[in-house]
């Protein structure tokens with residue numbers, strides 16, 4: 001089973017620095033001056049031979065305390081993540097389908113056929129797998145269907161740092177999570193303003209090279 005450690009930015013300055021830079025990226029992509037990072041996760045995915053499950057298809061939207069679209073998740077590769085080993089995969093244009101509901105992500109496996117209606121396939125593109133080099137990142141909309149394949153290689157497996165960043169208008173005013181460490185109020189990476197005009201909403205998954 002892969003493991004993820006939550007909200008390491010609250011404990012480690014180096015993680016907080018990285019996550020604060022991701023908030024800058026989220027502000028630019030969302031075109032929203034008021035963006036918060038309300039959690040981060042560090043994924044460690046040992047090989048499938050050690051019992052690691054793939055990350056099944058899902059949207060982030062139903063598992064986060066948001067009441068409308070306008071949240072991004074940014075996933076940074078902490079080491080090379082080749083297509084055949086732990087890479088994220090996305091269903092293009094799936095954010096146009098709206099919320100698809102909650103799934104049991106822990107004990108069930110899902111194919112896209114289990115999640116999408118037949119007419120949904122007319123709207124979305126074929127799933128794409130996105131290999132990353134260490135330091136690359138992807139950003140996906142909270143409504144984008146995504147997952148990650150199993151880790152096939154031996155050694156440490158795949159590692160990634162993922163942060164979820166909603167714009168203020170996408171944040172519910174209500175209570176957020178029961179785990180104290182994920183309360184929005186405790187987030188130190190909430191945000192300053194990006195100068196400049198509104199950019200197009202980040203409604204597609206995309207790759208950001210660390211050298212760009």
Ligand SMILES: O=C(O)CCC(=O)C(=O)O
Pocket residue numbers: 043054055060073075088146147148160162163
């Ligand atoms: O890295 C993974 O296996 C899944 C990541 C994910 O679902 C996310 O960051 O939203």
